Amino acid sequence: MNQDVFQEAFNRISARRLKAKAENEQRNQEIDSKIPEIAEINYQLAQTASRILMGEDIEILKRQNLQAQRYCAQLLENHGYPADYLDMHYTCPKCQDTGYYGNDYCTCLKQMISSVNIENMNRNSRLKLCEFSQFSLEYYRNIILKETDSNNIEHEIDCYPVMERILQYCKQYAANFSLHSPSLLFYGRSGVGKTHLSLSIVSEVLKSGHEVIYDSICDLLNRIENEHFNQKFSGTDTLTAILNAELLVLDDLGTEFQTNYTLSVIYNIINTRLNHKLPTIITANMGNKALAETYDPRIVSRLFAVYKPLKFVGKDIRRMKMQ
Template structure:
């Protein structure tokens, strides 16, 4: 994907450069003469090396003539208000000349940046979530700050292991609405994405819609790209937000169980966030689902009331 994009970009840049030089020569014929003469003299110098000179000029004379041409060209460029790099190919990235590689097998910064931006694109994080990190997860809103410090440490530990491709297990974050679960999910996702890990974040409701669409759609090809089905099963880290908010049907239960089993069997981690307690999950979903979750996940309990409400109260109270 990246390579073909780069190949196309290079072709375009080279075509643009050729057109630019042609137009330049049409507009300023003297520049064309200079360029032609310069090339002739360069060729003659090479022929002289082999004892086959044709113009009857010596080495020194040729070199001097070339210097004079270069000087005149520089003067003309200034006179015509043309930039010094008018003769160069205008690469987007001069470091790799838009190849994406600085040397064999070594990716350029521009390609690394593009790959990162693509990872974020397919991750499904909203623009707000992209800015939710461990660094800006503020403890000041929590009554039980010590408890949340512990949660933060465990979540960071999980994100670090995922980023080093070590077995990290799974996480269940549960607690009341507005206690910061989604922020922490985003922080884990952003941390892993930064490290080059593939992440998909999805609300459980959307995830089940996708599975349903897949089941009833004959043309399945479009589901196997981007945020499609394949990525749910195979992405390195799957974050399922808001378990319990979806329409619960037998189909949903069955699909969720399949997905969890498949990921557990392939040692692929997931994070689930829910307003439901583990007991509720057991009661609402079937036991097999809560067994899979409780049997493989570390449980982080988000205590207290909604910090969203507390923030609003504080804003209203202050002048």
């Protein structure tokens, strides 16, 4: 494991412990001044250790202490405080915010290590987060595209209502995101807002406290390959993080340099996450035909049947903005 990542995670857990302690002391001071009787009892309780040393009966002291504690809880409630007001309130009661449980790392520390890992990965991502508020439907207004379907019949597509529905869907998806959310496939020509909307979803889902990994497929594959073939690499395990993240956004499927190795990694990611029912959003600058020519039919059929495919339409907004 990467030492820096571990240290950062451990520091954050330690900070929780210090905070719990400081808050507990504050509550104690407050009660000391408001309910002097409790202050007196606490003073007596603090003498227990020395009374044991003086030879007093431990069993009797134990019983007295228990009674005193119950009496304190009663006093607190009589004064309108919760009975556990003076207890320590740890974020993780299991390990009392030490990060260790038995001889092992506590789940809270493991969780924190994975969060720090993911934060680092996302910080290195070339993609920058977007917001729904910066997404304008005006770019799709009065844009009518002609398309021929698989039966060679020509259709006209009014882009505005199509994209209005997609925007609405994405906002709902982000607001209601859970581990049961479906996986999405954003496809269509380049520059029509696929990356923008997927990263707007990421912004919202991150705000609700979920673990999200987002990056272009090229950069992720590079990183996985480096770690795979270079034992001395930093020690972070990108593939494991990708397979387990609560939401994964793979941007620009189809732009990667394809080898047997990259293809097998992509299949592994898509299959494993589907098996674990973890939501994934994939964007691709190509249609179903091109995807079918590039990838194994089993994968393409999953992308179109198990993922929810959303076809983005419009003109290249990058170019419209430049003009």
